[in-house]
Amino acid sequence: MQKIKSFLISFVLIIFLVSCSTIKEKTDIIVEKENQKLSKFIGKSSSNLQADLGKPDEDFKNEKGNKVLIYNTTKYGIPCERRFEIDANSIVIGFVSNGCFWFTRGEYISASKVFLILFQ
Numbered sequence: 001m002q003k004i005k006s007f008l009i010s011f012v013l014i015i016f017l018v019s020c021s022t023i024k025e026k027t028d029i030i031v032e033k034e035n036q037k038l039s040k041f042i043g044k045s046s047s048n049l050q051a052d053l054g055k056p057d058e059d060f061k062n063e064k065g066n067k068v069l070i071y072n073t074t075k076y077g078i079p080c081e082r083r084f085e086i087d088a089n090s091i092v093i094g095f096v097s098n099g100c101f102w103f104t105r106g107e108y109i110s111a112s113k114v115f116l117i118l119f120q
Contacts, residue, residue: 034097041084041092049084049092056084066093073100 041049046069050056056069067086074080080100087093 034100038082038095038097041095044092046084046086046090046092049086053082 041052046067049069053071057072058070060068062068062085065088069084069086071082071084072079078099081096081098082100083096084092085094
């Protein structure tokens, strides 16, 4: 009985560890796609950015004196924030994305759909 219990515990642990590895790999792929999608704005004017994403929800000047545009969305209760840094020449020089994912064809998908993709 003890051997069966030990075997079952070991089996469950192995499955759990393999699943975590798979989830991390799929998450990394999704994050990379988000970065590729947003990287197209680097070196472009802020007007190009706003033409694609619309008017930002917030904007302010950071400690470097650069403008920061913030786009916030919420899908299924999951917040998504994208921050773009704009230099004095109105050129996008950087971005940070938190909680946002893009699908392969560039279509925005929600976090719940990401959950489904991760656990296929």
